[in-house]
Structure formats: structure tokens, C-alpha cells
Amino acid sequence: MSLQKPIMRGLLAKRLRFHLPIAFALSLIAAAAFKYGVTEPRKQAYADFYKQYDAMKEFNGMKEAGIFESVRPSGE
Amino acid sequence: MLTSRALIRGLQSGLWRGVSSTSALQAGHGKAVDMMDCTVPQYNNRLDTPLPDVPFVTILDAGQEKLKEKEKGPWSSLSKEEKLALYRMNFELTYPEMRKGSHEWKTVVAGMLFFLGFSGLLVWWQRIYVFGDVPHTLSPEWVEKQTQRMIDMRVNPVDGFTSKWDYEKKQWK
Numbered sequence: 001m002s003l004q005k006p007i008m009r010g011l012l013a014k015r016l017r018f019h020l021p022i023a024f025a026l027s028l029i030a031a032a033a034f035k036y037g038v039t040e041p042r043k044q045a046y047a048d049f050y051k052q053y054d055a056m057k058e059f060n061g062m063k064e065a066g067i068f069e070s071v072r073p074s075g076e
Numbered sequence: 077m078l079t080s081r082a083l084i085r086g087l088q089s090g091l092w093r094g095v096s097s098t099s100a101l102q103a104g105h106g107k108a109v110d111m112m113d114c115t116v117p118q119y120n121n122r123l124d125t126p127l128p129d130v131p132f133v134t135i136l137d138a139g140q141e142k143l144k145e146k147e148k149g150p151w152s153s154l155s156k157e158e159k160l161a162l163y164r165m166n167f168e169l170t171y172p173e174m175r176k177g178s179h180e181w182k183t184v185v186a187g188m189l190f191f192l193g194f195s196g197l198l199v200w201w202q203r204i205y206v207f208g209d210v211p212h213t214l215s216p217e218w219v220e221k222q223t224q225r226m227i228d229m230r231v232n233p234v235d236g237f238t239s240k241w242d243y244e245k246k247q248w249k
Binding site for chain 2: 042045046049058061062065066067
């Protein structure tokens with residue numbers, strides 16, 4: 001009843017060989033998911049917003065609402 | 077309040093200590109577990125220490141003495157039961173027995189949830205009997221005026237607050 005000699009060396013290397021590719025793959029997937037799930041939609045949202053943006057119209061809307069102190073609504 | 081909870085935990089650990097100290101341990105060491113002599117090497121059941129400093133059973137009775145004498149001769153003359161008896165004299169638990177684990181986690185989770193719930197009751201009592209009124213700026217009328225002002229100011233119009241407001245129809249999208 002003699003047992004096989006267990007593996008004495010290279011244990012960390014063996015673990016890294018298995019886990020490092022997985023780690024890199026998952027990190028890349030996480031980065032890609034964030035880029036295409038968050039940053040690209042956000043950039044698109046900003047582009048769409050400013051395509052049809054009329055600054056004077058927005059300013060007049062805010063002025064009439066009465067939130068400014070330097071310029072009051074046209075009624076007063 | 078705090079001292080009573082510490083008392084309960086002390087009682088619980090005392091209960092568990094009684095369960096874990098078996099008579100086998102006392103046979104090996106000859107005294108109660110509460111009075112361990114830490115100045116001499118200790119026996120331990122650890123996965124990362126295959127060969128502890130001392131054998132499990134140090135005080136041998138007559139049968140065990142005879143076995144130890146027989147161990148000095150050729151081991152092929154030992155029967156299977158004798159080899160197992162020698163193993164158990166040296167070690168308390170086998171590796172599978174060490175790895176087995178217990179049902180203690182259920183008690184732990186139950187106790188944790190119980191005390192979490194108790195804390196919830198205390199927090200509720202505190203909310204009713206200790207805290208004063210909430211500031212007037214959280215009243216519905218104030219929040220309504222606040223929201224209207226945020227809409228007027230065009231807060232976060234791209235992705236955030238007023239991006240959800242329809243300025244033509246004057247309602248939420």
C-alpha cells in the first residue's frame with residue numbers, strides 16, 4: 001500500500017496558468033460591458049441633447065419661471 | 077442593554093464549550109479543558125499540521141502500554157485493529173473527520189438574525205420616543221415647491237432629473 005508521491009513544486013505556477021487567463025478575460029469583459037453599456041449610451045445621449053438645443057429658448061423659459069436674480073420675468 | 081447582550085453571548089459560549097470538550101480529551105490530558113497548560117507543547121487537530129507536537133493520548137492504561145511495547149517490534153506482526161488503536165492513540169481525528177464540519181452555522185445565523193431583529197425593535201422605539209419632528213423642508217408642500225423649482229432651473233437635463241420632464245406637455249414623461 002504505497003501512495004503516489006504528491007506534487008511538490010510549481011503549485012503557484014499551475015494555479016496561475018489556470019486562473020490568469022480567466023482573470024484577464026473577465027476583466028476585459030467587465031471593461032467592455034461598462035464601455036458599451038454605460039459610456040457609449042451616455043455619449044449618445046449628450047450628442048442627441050445638444051443636436052436640437054436652443055440656448056436662447058431655454059434661457060427665456062428659465063427667465064419666465066423666475067429663478068434668476070439678475071433678470072426678472074417679463075411681467076414684472 | 078449592552079451588558080445583558082454580552083451576558084447572553086457568554087452563556088452561549090459556555091454551553092458550546094461544554095459540548096466540545098469530550099471525555100477523551102480529559103483522558104489524554106488528565107484535567108479539565110478550562111485549565112490548559114500552555115507552557116508545554118499542545119496537541120491540535122489542524123489540516124495544515126499533519127504531525128502535532130505531542131500524541132493525543134499521553135496517559136496510557138495497561139492495554140495501551142502493552143500495545144506500545146508490541147509497536148517496538150516488527151509492525152507486520154500488528155493486526156489491523158491494533159494499528160487502528162495505535163493511530164487513535166496518536167491522533168484524535170482523521171482528516172475526513174476534521175473536514176466534516178458541523179451544523180453550528182445554523183445557530184450562528186439564527187442568533188445573528190435574532191439580534192438584528194431585536195436591534196430593529198430598539199431602533200423603532202427610538203424613532204417614536206426619542207427623535208423629534210422631521211425638518212419642515214421635508215413636508216409635501218415644500219417638496220412640491222422644490223421640485224417645481226428644480227424643473228424651472230433645468231436640473232440635469234441630459235440624463236438626469238429634468239430629462240424625465242416633458243416641457244411641452246408640462247408633465248412627467
